[in-house]
Structure formats: C-alpha cells, structure tokens
Amino acid sequence: MRRNDREITEGPVIDQVIRSCDCCRLGFPEGGGSYIVPLNFGFTMEEGRRVLYFHGAKEGKKIRLIRELPHVGFEMDTNHKVNEAETACGYSFRFRSIIGQGHVCLVENLDEKRKALQIIMEHYSSKRDWQFPEAAVEQTAVIKLVVTELACKEHL
Numbered sequence: 001m002r003r004n005d006r007e008i009t010e011g012p013v014i015d016q017v018i019r020s021c022d023c024c025r026l027g028f029p030e031g032g033g034s035y036i037v038p039l040n041f042g043f044t045m046e047e048g049r050r051v052l053y054f055h056g057a058k059e060g061k062k063i064r065l066i067r068e069l070p071h072v073g074f075e076m077d078t079n080h081k082v083n084e085a086e087t088a089c090g091y092s093f094r095f096r097s098i099i100g101q102g103h104v105c106l107v108e109n110l111d112e113k114r115k116a117l118q119i120i121m122e123h124y125s126s127k128r129d130w131q132f133p134e135a136a137v138e139q140t141a142v143i144k145l146v147v148t149e150l151a152c153k154e155h156l
C-alpha cells in the first residue's frame, strides 16, 4: 500500500471494519475484463480463517462464474463522510475499506446452508435464531468465500 500510514493491520479492527460494511463486491475475471457484483453478506471465523457467506438465486452469471473459477477478488467499504474544505483540493473523503482475495464455492449441505443463512441474517439483524423453511433453504444458493489475503485501509 503506497500510503501505509493509512493501513489497518490489527486483526480485531479489521474484523470490526468487515462487520460495519453492508455490501461486499465480488470481482470475477471475465474474458479480457471483469465482472463485479455487489452482494449482502455475513462474516465469521472458521478454523482461524475469515469466511464470508452470500446468498441468492441458484442460477445467473455469478453462479456460472463461481462454477468456472474458484478464485475471486472482493471489496467492501464503510464509514463514508465528505470532509468539506474551502478549496477543491482541500476536499477529501473519509472511509474504511477492505480489498482482498479468496477461494469461493457453493455450499450444498443443507445444515451448512442454514448456518450460513443465520450468519448473513445476524449481520443485518443482530439476531441469529431465525427459522428458514426447508424449501427456501433448498432453493437458495449459498456462496462461501474463504479469505486468503486482504488489506484494510482507513482515511480520516
């Protein structure tokens, strides 16, 4: 990171940044370009690794790309605020953000899917004991992203 004075390296603070984000963008290579898709998510630790869960329809472009490519990039950001100033060059933008990479797969086991859906719901509702109808769990795709590397940056 060029501005390493802005890098956040403390694990618990990075986790706090992840928990305060409400959207994670997955980036897939596609042809000569890339496909970036914004998604809601849930966050947990499994065997000492950061894991992000996503859910959605069982078909569509991201599902096709996940089946083709088990590696993705991701980005999320939070704490947005415009820092106003008298001059254009004095203006700045406050943020905390994460950019990383990871291995991605579809979760097929129904109990694992339920657990992942609880983690996603907890991210947005702060409650974890939701009930999911069996049919809904079956019809929903759950995506698991195991983070392999990330960087966290803050601009005040």
Ligand SMILES: Cc1cc2nc3c(=O)[nH]c(=O)nc-3n(C[C@H](O)[C@H](O)[C@H](O)COP(=O)(O)OP(=O)(O)OC[C@H]3O[C@@H](n4cnc5c(N)ncnc54)[C@H](O)[C@@H]3O)c2cc1C
Binding pocket: 023, 037, 038, 039, 040, 041, 054, 055, 056, 057, 059, 060, 061, 062, 063
């Ligand atoms: C803040 C936010 C949170 C979201 N959370 C979820 C979530 O938790 N789960 C979920 O399934 N979806 C969520 N969505 C919608 C998501 O971004 C996708 O639209 C959706 O998942 C379908 O993706 P797909 O790859 O299957 O696209 P497809 O339906 O297969 O469509 C493919 C094409 O449609 C266009 N497209 C797809 N998505 C978008 C988009 N968001 N904006 C503009 N063009 C698009 C692109 O051109 C793409 O090539 C969220 C969107 C936003 C903005």
